[in-house]
Amino acid sequence: MKQNVLIIGLGLIGASLAIAIKKEHPAVHLIGWDYFEETRIIAKNQQIVDEIPTTFEEGAVKADILLLAVPIKTSLTYLQELAALPLKPTALVTDAGSTKQEIMVLAEQLPFDFIGGHPMAGSHKSGVSAANGDLFENAYYIFTVPQNEQVAKRVTELQVLFQGARAKYVMLTAEEHDQITGMLSHLPHIIASGLVNQADVFNQLHPRAKQLAAGGFRDITRIASADPQMWTDILLSNREALLALMDTWQTQMTEISDWLKTEDQTKIFQFFENAKDTRDNLPVHSNGAIPAFYDLMVDVPDRPGVIAEITSILGQADISVINIKILETREDIIGVLQLTFKNQGDLLAGKQCIEEKTDYPCRLK
CATH class of the missing domain: 1.10.3660.10 (6-phosphogluconate dehydrogenase C-terminal like domain)
Known part of the structure; x- marks a missing residue:
């Protein structure tokens, strides 16, 4: 039987997890819901989700797994709403919130199985248009399980579902x-x-x-x-x-x-x-509590065409740059071009390409 997964909140985290799920489990039927109609339309048009239900309630009652990818206080409100709905008896609910104690206390009182989750990754960009299936690669994905042992065992269902995110799973108590x-x-x-x-x-x-x-x-x-x-x-x-x-x-x-x-x-x-x-002695470019920024600093001469030269080299290598900034505080004739990549792989590949094709010094920030 096809598994129905409802993702509530189609911003950066929810949409990125949707892409990761589909990549590993193409047979999963992804149902998406967001407070903003425009976001729902974008998610459906870009095939991030398979279905947008007419109402939130319609999507919730048909889902086998429900993921709350919304702010903490909004998650608490949604959980109260879900408690009043006739969810499937085997429905499993999880969240992606940044704090866990408050939501786990509420979860103990709910009539369905709940496991807390926190994918520790992010970006300086937000919204459904910034969705990236590789956002969680090598990031920590924390699960907080309830005291109920039968519910706690179901964490493996979530770990299998999120395999496509290629994250590192960690189990912590809510207090920890x-x-x-x-x-x-x-x-x-x-x-x-x-x-x-x-x-x-x-x-x-x-x-x-x-x-x-x-x-x-x-x-x-x-x-x-x-x-x-x-x-x-x-x-x-x-x-x-x-x-x-x-x-x-x-x-x-x-x-x-x-x-x-x-x-x-x-x-x-x-x-x-x-x-x-x-x-x-801190790990370099390991995703932790604060999202890592994959920045490359390139010392470039102050002459026309330098930025175009660098971006052309990266473009030919099919390496994406998500942000470019010229540092303005240098007092000499050499400028500093700050390139931001979406992950460590692109960062290292970009550095290698620029060093091979130019004599501009590059350094990781």
């Missing part, structure tokens, strides 16, 4: 998940956004600062360019973990402030030395 992602993803987003907001106020007094921010500052705060609604939901649903982490962060900032006041050179040096050692 939220603590880890709080430290490695949620807190950094708060800090990056705080820096951007502080710089915005600073720019009112020093207008030239905005121009200079086009270089390193823009890069270290790039994760602040995220969906505000999604991050509002994440913070509120991981409130306790984040409050504790922010207290620790504020304590550390107070310590640094004290070292500056007392001109404690030893403490300041140790702070940066420890950070450098830790940072240098």
Whole structure:
């Protein structure tokens, strides 16, 4: 019997998972639903899904597996709606949310089987048009299972369904998940956004600062360019973990402030030395809590046609570039072209092609 899979939310994550599912399981019948009609139409026209039901309820009752690929608070609302519908007795529901404790507590009260999920991948682009079946390759896909052993055993059904994503499966408790992602993803987003907001106020007094921010500052705060609604939901649903982490962060900032006041050179040096050692030992271009950015820096001469030359080389090699930026803070005649690729394979292949066909120095960021 053909398996019906309903994907609720056809943005970047939902649509990308749909492509990955179809690639490995072409016989699966993919039903898609999204709040926005335009998104539903695009998903159907681009054959990302096989069917768009007339109503959400129609799609839900015929589905064997249901995936919620929507913000956390929206998932909680959908789960309440699903609880009132006559789903198939064997229906299995999962989600793709960034926090797990709140949703797993609700799941224990629901009349259907639920397993929490979190594919830890993303992109600076969003929406159904940015869908990419390779988005999750080598990324971590975390599952949080309920205490019910019979339901927990069904995680293998999801692992088989998502085989086409080529992700690395990890099992965590909901508490472990939220603590880890709080430290490695949620807190950094708060800090990056705080820096951007502080710089915005600073720019009112020093207008030239905005121009200079086009270089390193823009890069270290790039994760602040995220969906505000999604991050509002994440913070509120991981409130306790984040409050504790922010207290620790504020304590550390107070310590640094004290070292500056007392001109404690030893403490300041140790702070940066420890950070450098830790940072240098982190995995390079491994997908983790924050989506990896596959950037290649190319030193190019300041002359007409250089960008066209580089893009032509990559185009002939059938390598896609998802973003191009010219860094504006260099003071010499050599410019820096920043090329962003969609995955590590394209990054390394692009670097090799440019180095083989030009004498422009290339380096991974």
